[in-house]
Amino acid sequence: MEFEGLLRGAALRVTRPRLAVLAAVHAHPHADTDAILRLARAELGEVSHQAVYDVLRALTDAGLLRRLQPMGSVARYEPQTHDNHHHVVCRTCGSIADVECAVGVAPCLTASDDAGFTIGEAEVIYWGTCPDCQQGHSVRQERD
Amino acid sequence: MEFEGLLRGAALRVTRPRLAVLAAVHAHPHADTDAILRLARAELGEVSHQAVYDVLRALTDAGLLRRLQPMGSVARYEPQTHDNHHHVVCRTCGSIADVECAVGVAPCLTASDDAGFTIGEAEVIYWGTCPDCQQGHSVRQERD
């Protein structure tokens, strides 16, 4: 189980809820909190929502996960990868997909006038309509 | 009052709460819902929060306002301008500032592989630290 090594590397204790959450996020990138909770329960039998919230924050702080929160949506999480990819979000059903940045180095990720801010990271979200919703399947469904 | 014309142009009725909200957002770009509510009340004396929420949605749908919602923050609004600018958000105090896109036409706002999505709009958020917070003034304050 590679996840144990990840946790230890981040100076975090290795607990069953943490392994389950980590596995859930890796198995279902872009899953929302509720989905992660259900996945963790499916694996462990019973986990408190509090533990999941706590774990998600701990892992996010430790840099093992990345938190996405498009407007109007609940928080979603994905494994932290440093491949500089962005996200497309469907305005109709809220599904999320990855998109690679058009070029290797991000061209417009360096602001011309930073207003005195120290910029650490840039986040790009494309808003659009997913293939399913384009065909009138406007049933709100979860996919990953 | 130019705002009245804006409302009429969008086929919206001209009501006092709407004018107040519109004025508040123009006077304080990036204001959050609570701030807008307080500003509107300062101008009108008494407005229900429901009216403000309703007005904000109506104006956003009509394209007069733009809604921003960085992760973890409450909704914020700014006047809709079509100048293709983006935002820097302070990780410490949550303040927001505008940044112009480095070049006139957005270079990386066209995804290379759109996963079948029809992309309508791209949103860029720079995460960083504002000048105040860089100096240790980590008091959470609202600015615009």
Add this chain to the structure above:
DNA sequence: CCGGTTTCTTGAATGATTCCAGATTGTGCG
């Protein structure tokens, strides 16, 4: 000035997230 419809008010409900106190569990050390 009137009718019809939209919009506002009041008050309660929802749903995600967080706080709290106490029981449990992992980890490092002897």
Add this chain to the structure above:
DNA sequence: CGCACAATCTGGAATCATTCAAGAAACCGG
């Protein structure tokens, strides 16, 4: 291997932004 401390988990209640619902009031066109 077993102990003790500290971090973590459990269960439940609380918080906060946002939304829903029903009736009253205001706006627009004629």
